[in-house]
Amino acid sequence: MMTKPRGVLALQTIAMPADTNANGDIFGGWLMAQMDLGASVVARTRARGRVATVAVEAMTFHKPVHVGDVVSIYSDMEHEGTTSMRIHVEVWVTRQPSGESMRMTQADFTFVATDETGGKRKLP
Numbered sequence: 001m002m003t004k005p006r007g008v009l010a011l012q013t014i015a016m017p018a019d020t021n022a023n024g025d026i027f028g029g030w031l032m033a034q035m036d037l038g039a040s041v042v043a044r045t046r047a048r049g050r051v052a053t054v055a056v057e058a059m060t061f062h063k064p065v066h067v068g069d070v071v072s073i074y075s076d077m078e079h080e081g082t083t084s085m086r087i088h089v090e091v092w093v094t095r096q097p098s099g100e101s102m103r104m105t106q107a108d109f110t111f112v113a114t115d116e117t118g119g120k121r122k123l124p
Contacts, residue, residue, distance in 0.1 A: 038073030
């Protein structure tokens with residue numbers, strides 16, 4: 001098991017009751033949206049402008065996220081092409097009140113740099 005997150009802290013939030021599924025755990029779709037936002041911070045910074053998510057690969061949920069967990073999204077640029085970027089994203093949580101930190105999931109997000117009309121553009 002990894003003991004240290006990979007990448008930069010791109011986003012941090014607290015898992016709230018409104019984001020739970022029927023089992024009382026945090027809904028996977030909510031977590032994926034947070035990952036997309038965290039990856040977009042790195043992608044938008046590199047692209048110096050608009051980006052669009054075009055693919056998500058290899059998402060695996062290791063454990064459920066609980067209400068009250070501090071959710072930290074770490075993002076790491078893996079590859080740059082002419083217009084695209086692949087960004088590795090990891091979700092770590094800090095459980096309250098124990099303070100235990102653990103990796104919950106990871107995935108690779110692919111973004112393309114876009115212009116004002118939504119067309120591809122070269123990375124600067």
